[in-house]
Amino acid sequence: MNAASLAPLAVVLPILGAALTFALNRNPVAQRTVSIGLLALTLLLECWLLAAVWTTGTSSVTLGGWLPPFGVVMVVDQFSSLMLVVSSVVSLAVLVYATGQGMADGDQEAPVSIFHPTYLILVAGVSNAFLTGDLFNLYVGFEILLTASYVLMTLGGTGPRIRAGVTYVVVSVVSSVLFLIAIAMIYGATGTITMADLAVKLAELDPATRNLLHVMLLVAFGIKAAVFPLSFWLPDSYPTAPAPVTAVFAGLLTKVGVYAMVRTETLLFPGDTLNTPLMVVALLTMVVGILGALAQSDIKRLLSFTLVSHIGYMVFGLAMSSVTGLAAAVFYVAHHITVQTSLFLVTGLIERRGGSSSMDRLGGLAKLSPLLALLFFVPAMNLAGIPPFSGFLGKVGLLQAGMELGTPLAITLVAGGVLTSLLTLLAIARVWNRAFWRKPDDAEYPDPVLKDTAAVGLLPRTMVGSTAALVVFGVALTVFAGPLFQLAGNSAEQMLDRTAYIQSVLGADATVPGIAAPGGGTGPSLQGGAK
Amino acid sequence: MSVNLTLLLVMGVLYACGIYLILERSLTRVLLGLVLLANATNLLILATGGYAGLAPFFSKGTDAGDYNDPLPQALILTSIVISFAVTAFMLGIIYRTWALARQDDIQDDAEDRRVAKTPSFDAEDDAEVPQETSEFPLAAVAAGHTPDHPAAADHPGLPGSTPLNDDEGGGPR
Numbered sequence: 011m012n013a014a015s016l017a018p019l020a021v022v023l024p025i026l027g028a029a030l031t032f033a034l035n036r037n038p039v040a041q042r043t044v045s046i047g048l049l050a051l052t053l054l055l056e057c058w059l060l061a062a063v064w065t066t067g068t069s070s071v072t073l074g075g076w077l078p079p080f081g082v083v084m085v086v087d088q089f090s091s092l093m094l095v096v097s098s099v100v101s102l103a104v105l106v107y108a109t110g111q112g113m114a115d116g117d118q119e120a121p122v123s124i125f126h127p128t129y130l131i132l133v134a135g136v137s138n139a140f141l142t143g144d145l146f147n148l149y150v151g152f153e154i155l156l157t158a159s160y161v162l163m164t165l166g167g168t169g170p171r172i173r174a175g176v177t178y179v180v181v182s183v184v185s186s187v188l189f190l191i192a193i194a195m196i197y198g199a200t201g202t203i204t205m206a207d208l209a210v211k212l213a214e215l216d217p218a219t220r221n222l223l224h225v226m227l228l229v230a231f232g233i234k235a236a237v238f239p240l241s242f243w244l245p246d247s248y249p250t251a252p253a254p255v256t257a258v259f260a261g262l263l264t265k266v267g268v269y270a271m272v273r274t275e276t277l278l279f280p281g282d283t284l285n286t287p288l289m290v291v292a293l294l295t296m297v298v299g300i301l302g303a304l305a306q307s308d309i310k311r312l313l314s315f316t317l318v319s320h321i322g323y324m325v326f327g328l329a330m331s332s333v334t335g336l337a338a339a340v341f342y343v344a345h346h347i348t349v350q351t352s353l354f355l356v357t358g359l360i361e362r363r364g365g366s367s368s369m370d371r372l373g374g375l376a377k378l379s380p381l382l383a384l385l386f387f388v389p390a391m392n393l394a395g396i397p398p399f400s401g402f403l404g405k406v407g408l409l410q411a412g413m414e415l416g417t418p419l420a421i422t423l424v425a426g427g428v429l430t431s432l433l434t435l436l437a438i439a440r441v442w443n444r445a446f447w448r449k450p451d452d453a454e455y456p457d458p459v460l461k462d463t464a465a466v467g468l469l470p471r472t473m474v475g476s477t478a479a480l481v482v483f484g485v486a487l488t489v490f491a492g493p494l495f496q497l498a499g500n501s502a503e504q505m506l507d508r509t510a511y512i513q514s515v516l517g518a519d520a521t522v523p524g525i526a527a528p529g530g531g532t533g534p535s536l537q538g539g540a541k
Numbered sequence: 542m543s544v545n546l547t548l549l550l551v552m553g554v555l556y557a558c559g560i561y562l563i564l565e566r567s568l569t570r571v572l573l574g575l576v577l578l579a580n581a582t583n584l585l586i587l588a589t590g591g592y593a594g595l596a597p598f599f600s601k602g603t604d605a606g607d608y609n610d611p612l613p614q615a616l617i618l619t620s621i622v623i624s625f626a627v628t629a630f631m632l633g634i635i636y637r638t639w640a641l642a643r644q645d646d647i648q649d650d651a652e653d654r655r656v657a658k659t660p661s662f663d664a665e666d667d668a669e670v671p672q673e674t675s676e677f678p679l680a681a682v683a684a685g686h687t688p689d690h691p692a693a694a695d696h697p698g699l700p701g702s703t704p705l706n707d708d709e710g711g712g713p714r
Contacts, residue, residue: 080612146616153623160630169641173648176634180571183627184563187578190620191585197613198589246650305656 012069013062014086016055017141020094023052024134028127035123042109045126049105049133053098056137060091064497068510070143070206078515079207085143087511088501089340093140093269096344100261100351101133103480107355108254110472125165132158132258139266143515145193145203148270152189152234156182159263162255163247170250178247185233192226199223206515209277209508213523217283224279228288231274235267237325238295241318245302248317249310253358256310260317261351265343268324272339275328276505288329289419295322296430303437309357309367312441313350316393316434320346323408323430326423330411336502338407341495345392345400348484352389355477356382359469360445365459372445373453374460381474383446388481390442392488394435400488405431407495548588555581567645568635572628579624586613586620 027048034040063069068087072078108125135155142148160182164175197203199219200211212220229240236244244264248256275288299319306312324346327339361367363379376383392399405427412424444453450460487494504510509522555577562574594609639645 146619150619150623153627157623157626157630160627164634164637167637167641170651172634172637172641173650176568176638176647179627179631179634180563180575183575183631184578186623187575187582190582193616194582194586194589194613197586197616203612203616246653249652305659307656307659308652311652311656 012071013059013066014069014071014084017059017071017084017086018073019055020052020059020137020141021134023048023055024130024137028130028134031126031130032124035127038112038123041123041126045130046102046105046109048130049098049102052133052137053095053102056091056094056098059086060088060095062086063088063091068504068514070514078517079202079204082147083143083204083206083515084141085206085511085515086141087504087514088497089272089505090140090269092340092344092497092501093265094137096347097136097140097262097265098133099483100347100480101129101136101258103476103483104254104258104261104351104355105129106476106479107257107358107473108252110470110476111252111254111358124161128158128161129258131155132162132262136262136266140269143205145196145205145208148205149186149189149193152266152270153186155263155266156186159259163251163259165252165255174247174250177243181233181243185230188226188233189230192223192230195226196223204515205273205277206512206520209280209512210516210520210523212278220279221283224274224284227274227278228271228284231267231270232291233267234264235271235325236264236318236321237291238298238318238322241295241299241321244318245311245314248314249308253354253361257351257354257358260313260354261347264317264321265347268321268328268343271325272328272336272505275331276336277508277511280331280506280508282331285329285331286419288325289423292322292325292329293423293426295319295325296426297322300430300433300437304433304440307369309360309369309441309445310354312437313353313357316437317350319430319434320350320393323405323427326427327408327411329423330415330420331506332411332414333499333502333506334407334414335411336505337495337499338404338411340498340501341400341407341491342404344494344498345404345484345487348480348487349389349392349401352477352480352484353386353393355473355480356386356389359385359473359477362473363459363469364445365457369441369444370454371457372460373448373450373456374446376446378460379469382469385474385477385481386446387442389484390438392484394438395431396435398488400484400491403488403491403495544588545592548584552581552584552588555584566647568638568647569645571647572631572635575631576624576628579620579628583617583620586617589613 027045030044030048031041034044063086068085070078070083070085073082073084075081108129112125132155135151135153135158138151138154139148142151160175160179163178164171193203196208196212199215200208202208202211212223215223233240233243248259251259275284296319299315299317299322303312303315303319306315320342323342324339327335327337327342330336357367359382360372360375363382364372364375366372388399392401395401395405409424409427412420412427450456453460512522513520559574559577559581562570562577565571565574590610590613595603595607597608597611635645642648
């Protein structure tokens with residue numbers, strides 16, 4: 011038995027939970043217990059997976075009895091298990107927050123009883139996408155999480171949510187169709203869809219065909235990851251969903267797209283054929299995203315734009331295709347999932363306490379609720395990259411990788427990264443000054459709640475508690491940045507080397523092709539499998 | 542690998558119609574476009590399996606070259622189920638849009654429109670001399686002195702001048 015034999019449980023447990031909570035929808039207490047309990051169990055399992063992979067290395071498991079080049083495999087390596095652990099911590103915190111919100115509002119009626127099953131299905135889809143070693147199964151994982159997200163996005167069926175949901179669904183379906191077309195093309199060209207097998211066979215293809223397949227996959231994943239110019243849908247659709255839903259979408263969904271891009275770039279199409287366009291796209295994503303954030307007056311929309319902008323940092327690290335760059339990108343993904351989710355959760359609390367998330371209506375929250383101010387301030391500074399937080403460490407890693415590469419474009423990218431960091435600080439400082447620091451009377455249209463302090467109840471303890479836990483987790487990423495960077499470095503090395511991944515799926519005697527030269531027809535084996 | 546020309550032609554027509562339809566503003570047409578795109582993709586996957594052959598694993602002793610490739614068909618089955626579910630959900634959303642707004646069109650985001658109309662001049666950030674926002678009144682200004690008091694003189698030039706004010710106002714709280 012290897013570590014991966016238990017990996018399918020990370021998908022099965024949430025689905026089991028979804029079935030149970032669906033059956034228990036008359037009994038909210040049992041529903042909450044089951045979903046939180048099962049998610050906590052999944053988190054424990056994933057921590058164990060991470061520890062096992064750390065000691066014994068990459069391992070894989072075949073599903074359904076079909077051997078690797080034909081059947082579906084699940085592969086656990088350091089990158090995927092790290093993503094699993096971080097995503098489960100975040101989704102558990104958001105689930106606790108959402109149950110707190112539900113209990114406080116007393117909404118036990120119909121639409122909310124489907125929240126728990128749908129949420130668990132979403133988690134299962136995310137885990138599946140992280141674990142799978144099969145391109146079509148990755149598509150299925152995406153569809154599981156997307157279909158669940160359609161339901162969560164339009165929860166309650168109010169006008170604005172339906173309007174935003176339509177954009178979101180149409181864009182997601184189009185990106186899924188593109189992904190499916192790419193899969194069909196890849197199958198037509200190589201006759202396989204197992205990713206490890208593809209890593210071997212794609213190298214034998216004609217470079218023009220290979221580039222076409224490469225670009226198709228990147229465009230499909232680029233829409234999901236919200237990379238400029240394919241990011242237009244995100245700030246339009248995320249802000250209208252309920253606060254916990256926006257938080258989990260912001261943390262996880264785009265990162266699944268980034269994860270898929272990382273796998274495409276490292277496992278399927280190694281080398282630097284598309285690095286220049288990726289660098290340009292990363293620069294534009296960072297700068298255009300953050301300029302959009304500066305124009306907003308609604309905190310949720312502002313955060314959605316910073317989300318788009320900071321996806322650019324991850325693409326930046328990926329485009330370097332060096333161990334330093336990829337390690338920094340992996341670290342940045344882990345950091346950003348946590349921080350962005352905490353900020354959206356805090357925005358939910360702001361909306362509750364101050365009656366609105368619009369900066370024209372808020373003011374004086376720092377005096378009204380110092381704890382809330384603290385909960386906002388810490389992840390906000392973390393996002394902007396103020397030392398000593400993990401955002402700073404991740405950005406320093408990226409800038410180092412950029413300087414190491416040293417081409418004019420990489421230097422421009424470094425400058426763009428610094429500029430984006432400063433502009434993020436400006437955007438965040440605007441929120442701080444307006445919502446927290448000024449007097450309520452100075453707001454353009456002050457919300458009546460802000461002045462009549464006696465009229466507002468206290469924030470529900472579960473909601474504040476789960477937000478605080480996530481903020482503390484974000485700070486813990488800073489405290490344990492050393493081991494985390496080591497983990498990120500190891501996974502980057504493994505991903506660029508590919509030997510462990512391919513041999514764990516295809517057997518120890520499989521040869522690993524070298525990086526195909528951009529002009530070479532059949533991909534001469536530069537490194538060989540003996541490495 | 543040989544490919545069936547009819548399949549390819551049908552596929553091309555379906556893609557063309559699908560792309561035309563998803564560019565419409567009417568939701569029902571967008572939905573129909575998505576259905577066409579999904580079906581065109583199913584045909585594409587089918588085409589990757591090559592010409593139709595014998596059913597695999599049916600009779601012993603058949604030459605491997607006579608078999609049909611079963612994998613594309615398994616993929617199509619999955620993708621049909623998925624597109625079926627998504628279509629059902631889209632129909633639900635379209636019905637809801639109709640029930641709420643009595644229209645079948647994709648609507649603009651109100652907040653987007655509002656932000657687009659916002660003038661570049663920001664009343665709070667760009668005001669020439671800040672109004673009295675401090676708890677410590679700018680006595681010098683009030684007494685008729687020229688506003689070359691260091692704190693006051695700083696304000697007009699800086700776009701983000703409010704932080705200074707709010708620091709003073711918020712500090713002692």
